[in-house]
Amino acid sequence: MxxxxxxxxxxxxxxxxxxxxxxxxxxxxxxxxxxxxxxxxxxxxxxxxxxxxxxxxxxxxxxxxxxxxxxxxxxxxxxxxxxxxVPYIFIPVFCIYIVIGIYDIRHKIIPNSLVYASIALSLIVPLFIVHYSFLDWLAGPILFSFFALVWLISRGKAMGFGDAKLGLSVGLLLGAALGFSAVVLAFWVGAAIGITYMIFSPKKITIKSEMPFAPFIIFGSWLALILNLDLLHVSFF
Ligand SMILES: [Zn+2]
Structure with missing residues (x-):
């Protein structure tokens, strides 16, 4: 009920x-x-x-x-x-994530105001989580560095810098096991939808056609959280 x-x-x-x-x-x-x-x-x-x-x-x-x-x-x-x-404590952050997702789909950019608000909340939520290890605190900076690197190497074509900030938020919020799983899922689902779109779209599009990535990061975060995923076996470290 x-x-x-x-x-x-x-x-x-x-x-x-x-x-x-x-x-x-x-x-x-x-x-x-x-x-x-x-x-x-x-x-x-x-x-x-x-x-x-x-x-x-x-x-x-x-x-x-x-x-x-x-x-x-x-x-x-x-x-x-x-x-x-999702556990109640996560609901406010996911509300911001949903607005970020809608905005990214429409404008292909993540507003700073929203992503900074989500980062602030992502710093608070872990204080209420019992098992939150040192590696979990590093997950945010690690995901940020990862996305920032992709952004740098692709010169902003594969990933926006907003995705790096969103990665920071997700890593802080979910910790290492769930956060890394969220990003792995984001790439899987993103690739699957991207390829399907390329095959079935009437317009000629290529892999370089800009695809908003935030919705996939957010979808991955939700799945990783509710399924308690650890796709990279981080818990063994
Ligand atoms: Zn009308």
């Missing part, structure tokens, strides 16, 4: 994170009623129910019938799942 309540609460929070991710740094105020981006119609209460409104309106605006992005219900459901599965 608690899981269901957490899921529903997460779905509602997810609809706010959607708005944050879309309006962050856009000049639009973060408060104020949501509106249709095509016709500008302000949404009334029955159009604002997370997930359900999307289903009942068949994914279209009530007034102009423009298609509503699948991003809305997907982020809402994902946030619900995250709320229902």
């Amino acid at each position: 608690a899981t269901v309540i957490l899921f529903v609460f997460g779905v509602i929070v997810g609809s706010f994170l959607n708005v944050l991710g879309l309006r962050w740094n856009s000049g639009l105020s973060l408060g104020g009623r949501s509106f249709c981006p095509v016709c500008g119609k302000k949404l009334c209460w029955h159009e604002l129910i997370p997930v359900l409104s999307f289903v009942f309106l068949h994914g279209r605006c009530l007034q102009c019938k423009a298609r509503i992005s699948y991003q809305y219900p997907m982020v809402e459901i994902l946030t619900g799942l995250i709320f229902a599965t």
